[in-house]
Amino acid sequence: MKGAQLDCLCVTLLHLLHTAGSERFEVLGPTDPIVAVAGDDIILPCYLKPNISAEDMTVDWLNLDFTDGRVYRYQNHRIIRDDQIPYYGGRTSLFEEELWRGNTSLKLTRVQGTDEGRYKCFIKAKSWYDDFTIQVLVKAVGSKPVVSIEGHREGGMGLLCESEGWHPEPELVWLDSKGVHLSAGPPEIHRDLKGFYTIKQHVIVQETDTNRFTCRVQQSRINEKMETEIHLPSELFDYATPLRMAFIVLFCLGAVTVIGLALAIYCIHNKKDYIKNEKDVLKKEKDKESQRETISTSVHVNDVLTVFHLLYIFTVVITGKLVKVEKDLTSKLEILASQLDFVNTNWSPDFETIRRHAVNVTLDPDTAHRNLILSEDGKQVRHGELNPVLSDNGKRFTNWSCVLGNVGFSGKFYYEVKVEGKTEWTLGVVRKSIDMNERFRPIPNKGCWTLELEDGKYTAHADSPVTLLLREKPQKVGVFVDYEKGQVSFYNVEDRCHIYSFTSCTFTKKLYPFFNPGGSDSVSLVICPVDATD
Ligand SMILES: *[C@@H]1O[C@H](CO)[C@@H](O)[C@H](O)[C@H]1NC(C)=O
Numbered sequence: 396m397k398g399a400q401l402d403c404l405c406v407t408l409l410h411l412l413h414t415a416g417s418e419r420f421e422v423l424g425p426t427d428p429i430v431a432v433a434g435d436d437i438i439l440p441c442y443l444k445p446n447i448s449a450e451d452m453t454v455d456w457l458n459l460d461f462t463d464g465r466v467y468r469y470q471n472h473r474i475i476r477d478d479q480i481p482y483y484g485g486r487t488s489l490f491e492e493e494l495w496r497g498n499t500s501l502k503l504t505r506v507q508g509t510d511e512g513r514y515k516c517f518i519k520a521k522s523w524y525d526d527f528t529i530q531v532l533v534k535a536v537g538s539k540p541v542v543s544i545e546g547h548r549e550g551g552m553g554l555l556c557e558s559e560g561w562h563p564e565p566e567l568v569w570l571d572s573k574g575v576h577l578s579a580g581p582p583e584i585h586r587d588l589k590g591f592y593t594i595k596q597h598v599i600v601q602e603t604d605t606n607r608f609t610c611r612v613q614q615s616r617i618n619e620k621m622e623t624e625i626h627l628p629s630e631l632f633d634y635a636t637p638l639r640m641a642f643i644v645l646f647c648l649g650a651v652t653v654i655g656l657a658l659a660i661y662c663i664h665n666k667k668d669y670i671k672n673e674k675d676v677l678k679k680e681k682d683k684e685s686q687r688e689t690i691s692t693s694v695h696v697n698d699v700l701t702v703f704h705l706l707y708i709f710t711v712v713i714t715g716k717l718v719k720v721e722k723d724l725t726s727k728l729e730i731l732a733s734q735l736d737f738v739n740t741n742w743s744p745d746f747e748t749i750r751r752h753a754v755n756v757t758l759d760p761d762t763a764h765r766n767l768i769l770s771e772d773g774k775q776v777r778h779g780e781l782n783p784v785l786s787d788n789g790k791r792f793t794n795w796s797c798v799l800g801n802v803g804f805s806g807k808f809y810y811e812v813k814v815e816g817k818t819e820w821t822l823g824v825v826r827k828s829i830d831m832n833e834r835f836r837p838i839p840n841k842g843c844w845t846l847e848l849e850d851g852k853y854t855a856h857a858d859s860p861v862t863l864l865l866r867e868k869p870q871k872v873g874v875f876v877d878y879e880k881g882q883v884s885f886y887n888v889e890d891r892c893h894i895y896s897f898t899s900c901t902f903t904k905k906l907y908p909f910f911n912p913g914g915s916d917s918v919s920l921v922i923c924p925v926d927a928t929d
């Protein structure tokens with residue numbers, strides 16, 4: 396009997412040991428951190444060793460930075476959504492078809508900033524459990540910094556730089572053209588609901604020899620940076636300080652005038668009283684004398700009044716002039732700011748993308764004014780003597796020495812024109828239906844989107860002309876049209892910088908390249924092949 400009982404116990408123990416042994420497992424995963432790019436879907440690997448089935452186990456995924464709730468739970472063959480951290484709602488899943496082979500990896504979709512942290516993969520069977528911890532780093536490169544002009548501040552120009560969508564927290568620096576850090580205000584950093592960082596910082600810049608300033612936003616851990624350069628025409632600085640001084644002087648002058656006038660009025664009253672007394676005393680004996688005195692006093696008071704009157708007029712006139720200058724300056728700043736906004740928001744950051752839309756433009760001799768000389772290959776045009784041989788074909792510019800390209804375009808297109816050595820030109824695009832027999836300012840209203848050089852002045856022919864303050868004289872001009880977006884932009888090809896853009900235009904018909912070499916020189920406008928290595 397005893398022997399039989401012992402046997403039985405041994406069998407039971409052996410059975411128990413066997414059961415426990417078959418459930419024993421290790422949970423494994425990657426030891427290196429996982430770098431997840433914001434917006435991507437990632438897999439957090441986790442598996443059992445040996446590769447037994449996890450179908451009957453509880454699989455918990457936890458983010459250790461959150462004490463409440465979990466990322467995901469699988470239990471009793473079901474997904475348990477109670478206690479899920481809201482950030483993970485709808486973004487997590489297991490590979491249920493892989494559980495039977497011990498694969499308990501988690502799929503996380505649309506990675507966001509709040510996903511960074513340490514994740515524990517915790518697996519529990521009836522009588523055994525184990526876990527593994529994985530580190531996840533989230534990488535998000537933010538937007539190209541947007542620089543805006545805030546106007547004159549404390550004797551300099553106030554600028555603001557802003558960039559969003561970073562992870563981890565970035566750093567912002569303002570640099571001058573030599574790469575020297577400029578001292579700026581404190582950075583303002585915000586974290587949005589998805590855990591991405593927005594950074595902005597104000598700076599006041601003083602005039603330098605180049606007036607180029609760079610806002611750089613960088614993140615050293617992910618080794619990324621984005622920057623935007625801005626060029627401020629020195630004219631904007633030139634006016635700033637004297638204008639402010641002039642206003643102060645005028646203010647003082649105005650104050651002096653007002654005080655002066657008040658004093659003068661006060662004097663007149665006093666004199667009158669005094670004269671009245673005198674008159675009373677001397678009334679009977681010195682009638683004539685007192686009269687004379689009145690006259691002389693009046694003259695004296697009048698002089699003072701006249702001086703102050705003149706001073707007053709002077710102040711008004713000068714103030715008017717200054718207000719006009721200030722208005723001019725403000726409107727220039729506004730144009731600059733709006734163009735800057737354009738570059739910031741719509742212009743694709745690399746000029747190379749634009750150049751990929753290059754098209755082959757050839758001049759259409761049928762449209763050329765009779766005093767234009769076109770090269771054989773139709774790539775060059777210059778001003779010359781009136782050609783008596785050419786007849787009026789009804790398609791020609793008759794009153795205006797211009798020529799069009801031979802093909803019209805819609806969609807995105809780009810071409811480059813060499814203007815080197817020229818003192819006058821107008822370039823851009825026009826509707827084919829423009830009036831070729833009349834000379835007019837080539838403005839959008841009339842179907843023209845053009846840029847002009849004349850008398851050393853660059854003008855964008857917007858509905859009211861915009862004088863451009865260009866530091867560098869372009870030697871080669873790039874014309875880019877985005878038909879859908881309604882944009883016509885001009886670029887300085889050598890400097891790879893933006894000159895001017897017409898925005899919010901409505902195009903209904905194909906646009907034709909437009910060329911006017913001007914009459915003041917005989918240098919050719921040359922359509923150049925767009926060379927990617929240029
Ligand atoms: C489990 O692992 C063994 C040995 O490592 C392998 O031969 C087998 O194919 C694996 N089974 C599954 C279902 O992945």
Ligand SMILES: *[C@@H]1O[C@H](CO)[C@@H](O)[C@H](O)[C@H]1NC(C)=O
Pocket residue numbers: 438440441442490493498499500
């Ligand atoms: C688990 O399954 C997923 C989906 O099939 C796969 O991508 C992943 O590599 C598997 N992980 C392991 C550790 O086998």
